[in-house]
Amino acid sequence: MMICMGSKVVMETNLKEALKQEAANLGFSVCGVAPVQLEVRREYYLKWIAEGQHGNMAWMERNTERRLDPGLILPEARSIICLGLNYYQTEPQRRGRVAKYALGKDYHGLMLKRLKKLCHWLRQRGGQNKPYVDTGPVLEKPVAAQAGLGWQAKNTMLIHPKMGNWLFLGEIFTTLEIPPDEAVSDHCGECTACITACPTEAITAPYQLDARRCIAYLTIEHQGAIPEEFRQAIGDRLFGCDECLDVCPWNRWAQTTREEKFTARQYPDLREMLAWSDDDFRSHFRQTPLLRLKRPRWLRNVCVVLGNIGTLEDLPALEKAANDPIPLISEHANWAIKQINHREYLKFL
Ligand code: SF4
Ligand code: SF4
Structure with a gap:
């Protein structure tokens, strides 16, 4: 040529x-x-x-x-x-x-x-x-x-x-005619590790995903309140979910990326995030994929995570968030408070 x-x-x-x-x-x-x-x-x-x-x-x-x-x-x-x-x-x-x-x-x-x-x-x-x-x-x-x-x-x-x-x-x-490569054959074999590991049973059958149940969808794409049936299963996942990827045996040879831009950023603790203004949210997440959530949905997710892993020390910050004028934030903060109190109560039984 x-x-x-x-x-x-x-x-x-x-x-x-x-x-x-x-x-x-x-x-x-x-x-x-x-x-x-x-x-x-x-x-x-x-x-x-x-x-x-x-x-x-x-x-x-x-x-x-x-x-x-x-x-x-x-x-x-x-x-x-x-x-x-x-x-x-x-x-x-x-x-x-x-x-x-x-x-x-x-x-x-x-x-x-x-x-x-x-x-x-x-x-x-x-x-x-x-x-x-x-x-x-x-x-x-x-x-x-x-x-x-x-x-x-x-x-x-x-x-x-x-x-x-x-x-x-x-x-x-x-428009160039380039000879195609050969497709790689399916190497999943008898393995079902991803299906078993999925916390919300979103992989409804091999090769089939119900996005409405998927934590990646619920924490990123979903606009409103997170349905209560999925909140506990979300665990400590603030944004997305790697569970069905982490368990895949074909990841054993994965190498760390050489791209400096992908290096993990540092963030304050969840408790501090609850007090963020819109400007704080934007300045911390500038140029990252997290920015697309905007503050209300990010705090929605923070509340769900605190509801699952939070402690008594998180309650004052959650109580402030429970008074937020945005119902999406206040409802999830109230849910988180109930979850933490319930866990504490169970300790005394
Ligand atoms: S990303 Fe998480 S929730 Fe979604 S299918 Fe995979 S394991 Fe399930
Ligand atoms: S864990 Fe990986 S190899 Fe196993 S079934 Fe799922 S995608 Fe296939």
Whole structure:
């Protein structure tokens, strides 16, 4: 292939090899190519939406046909390049857990910047390209599975055979015709560890997830009060849940990410957070995935966690929160107070 680089013309024999090398140079952990015409679980997806298992994620109802047929997203595209970026790290020891993907700075900007650099590289080779990082109607896991980045497992996540579950995903739709990679076969076998470990029975059967029961959904996507039936099961999870990922045996080779931006941030204790203003909330969570919750939903989650792990020392801060004018905060603070008092009462029985 002839490549135009300013006034220089360079010869390149194997576009896919060169692409993967360039992706690695840009810091991506894995890169694969999927065909534009590919299989997704059409029947399952349509039933899942029809039954409302996506909860209030209304955007999942839109552009259904394009989601199920990536060929409709960019009709002139001939290949989909899938990129993964490892974000694995161990969690800091503190009261209240945050899912690993959200421990550091938000990944979207970093991923998009690198995808755009790769688009520029592809353009030099004659490609018209469109990058996506959660920005379009792309079912990223089945597409990544077709690109050989792993298999979509019983917990519905993508598992890379060497890196495990811990990959941020992005895609580039390109007009370049690049030979697709081979899909990885399903390696879950007889294992059901993720299904057993799920605290809310959200994995209703292998490869099936009811988002309405999932702690990641309840603590992040869900807008209103957290249904009481799930509050205890949430335990000390403030934002998201890694339970079905942590137990997966395919994570045993996971390596700590090299991205400094993903380094876990430090936060004050939960008790102090209860007194935060909107400005405090914004300044502590600037540029992180936690910012999207806004203060009322963050404090809702803090109250649920304190209701599960809090002590008598947390009561004064919770009592103040119980007088918050925002009902979402006051109701959850009152619930937390009751839970702590109940635990204390049981100690004397
Ligand atoms: S993220 Fe947590 S709640 Fe959701 S399916 Fe996995 S283990 Fe269950
Ligand atoms: S825990 Fe077991 S069943 Fe679940 S995704 Fe991992 S290998 Fe598959």
